[in-house]
Amino acid sequence: MNIALLVAVPLGLAFASILHKKLAPVLLLIGSLFVLVGLSFTEYGETVIGGFDAPYGIHLLLDHYRLIGLYIVNILFFVVIIMNIKTYQKMATVLLVSLAGLNGLMMTGDLFNLFVFLEITGISAYIITSTNKHPLASFQYLVAGTLGSSLYLFGLILLYAMFGSLNLADLASQITLLEDKTLVLLPFLLMFLGFGVEVKLLPLNSWVKGILSSANTLSGPMIASVYAAAMSLVFGRILHDLFIFEGRFQILVSVILLVSILAGEAMAYQTRKVKEILLYSSIAQAGLVVLLFVSGLATWALFLVMANAISKMILFMVIAEATKNQDDELDSLRGLFAKNKVIGLGFTIASLSVIGLPAFMGFVVKMHALEFLFAEQLYLSILAILLASVVEGIYFVRMLLELWAPSEYRFTFPVKMQYILLVLALILVFFGLTIEPLQALIEGIESTLQGGILWQV
């Protein structure tokens, strides 16, 4: 199957859904299912758009890394929509557009095309967050997002002025040949700041609090899990492919990321609001993911994105559902799981995986990351990750103890949600106990990540 259909079909259905508004939710399900099924019929390689070969024309690429990313994003997207399709029927068209945008974002091999997809996903994300009924937060997200993508565009146009190309692989091979790597410092910083907005890195992540602290079952999992996964993977890809981190350059970026991680953990530690705990924790996790990409550990960063996306999906879905009609203070949610054992089990597994306890996917990923950082003698990063994990452990366990406390609290979760989330949680356990499936994937991913011409499969 032509991979362009993964973008074209959801986009076409989005137009159709405007004409037939009543059918929109059905079209959304069809679009999402089509992409999920279609992924297994795709082949590695590239699709040229518009008849101009790379590096002159736009092209979409599929390799191991992108395919795994597409699976993660599309499966989680499907989970979010089947749980929200009834409540948020009006969002169907926007969700179809965002699906097209996310798939395009993951596959494109052209930096400007990436900007266009970034804006498509961005605009649909702003509209999705408008379901929070908190227009000021959505507006702040829009301003931050637009500012970020403008900075990204500024960076890419500087790269175009320097190298005369917008093709990711072409640029990568030209930058590799560059003698004075400091020449790409400015475009790098601009793109780093631009993507930093979407990936929730310091200093441009102020929008996160407004959006996620009032998130519902659609916007919470969508922004914190699906979007976060897609953006981290694309950002990681650019970081890994285009820029080489050495010496002072690496120290500078690492320090920004370490501050992002530790600040996120510290803020999560000091708050008593459950949604804030989760959102600050995801800021810290985003910093960790980018740190792994910057340190040259793309494979395990990919798995960390996967573990985080699944965990955050469960955590945000549960809390958004539980706080539908009440506030999210830890004290008012005390005893939430006393009568909801299944959902409590899923939530606990997801939390323990984020902390990185053995037998969960988070542990496997963190362990390998630490081993690698140790071999590379990046002791500062190791120290920060360990410290962050301890702080994470404290506030997550504190939260779990409150939520599991015996009480008369009465709230029942939808049955559908209970079992879907439990299945997701079991995936975390599965990958935590057996490492073979991940290792089988590693070889495939690394073969597509090495060398200058990164898209050759």
Add this chain to the structure above:
Amino acid sequence: MIQIAGILLMMLGLYGILTNRNIIKIIVSLNILEIGLNIFIISIGFVRAGEAPLFSSEAKSNALVFVDPLPQALVLTAIVIGVGTTALGLAFAKQIYAKYQTFELDEMGEE
């Protein structure tokens, strides 16, 4: 020269976004920033004494030096996206006004 003008407009827009406390003014600043960026992008493709990059069976050109058409195509896309974002921003501004009866961030009683 035109590049400096573009960057100055961008800086002006950025300053506006950071210092203004009025929703509409923030949207205007965002637009100024985008216009500055678009001017900068256009300037990248500028070639002194270059011809317009038109070449078809009717308009045959013997010019040896063409202006780079790619940045112009990029700007066209960027302008369309900018219009979309501005429209959405104004829609949010309308919702904000309906909720708080003001465009001033300081008068809304929350951050």
